[in-house]
Amino acid sequence: MSMKRKSFEELVEHLINNGGKYNREVYFFIKAVLDYSLDIQASKNKGVRKHVSGQDLLEGFRAYTLKEFGPMSSSVLREWGIKECEDVGVIVFELIEVGVFGKDESDSPSDFSSTFTFKEAFETPFMPIQK
Numbered sequence: 001m002s003m004k005r006k007s008f009e010e011l012v013e014h015l016i017n018n019g020g021k022y023n024r025e026v027y028f029f030i031k032a033v034l035d036y037s038l039d040i041q042a043s044k045n046k047g048v049r050k051h052v053s054g055q056d057l058l059e060g061f062r063a064y065t066l067k068e069f070g071p072m073s074s075s076v077l078r079e080w081g082i083k084e085c086e087d088v089g090v091i092v093f094e095l096i097e098v099g100v101f102g103k104d105e106s107d108s109p110s111d112f113s114s115t116f117t118f119k120e121a122f123e124t125p126f127m128p129i130q131k
Helices: 008-017 024-044 054-080 085-097 118-126
Strands: none
Touching: 008 024, 008 085, 024 054, 024 085, 054 085, 054 118
16 A cells, blocks of 8 residues: 655645644745745756756845736735744745755755845845935
């Protein structure tokens, strides 16, 4: 008898029902960010998808969030309870714990420490230019 592999949706439900800190949309968004980050990396590596570091994922998170939400990025993230880079790390490691994402031995939540402030990433690009 083989065990059926759980879908992403089932794993997210399990996470939410067992102390996950964020709502469903957040987990789906971070999965999309990972896919986006892997695609960016593959385009730089002749189509080869490799492991994405915490820093790579944060850069993908910044770019993807701005692409998806533009000037509303900061508001959407606040609504979701994502206030800093460390929150992205918490979500990533929750997804690692339930087996959605993999990790290298060197990967750590500290990889997501203060790479950029959300103000500089998601508000400053939309501020009027001072003369």
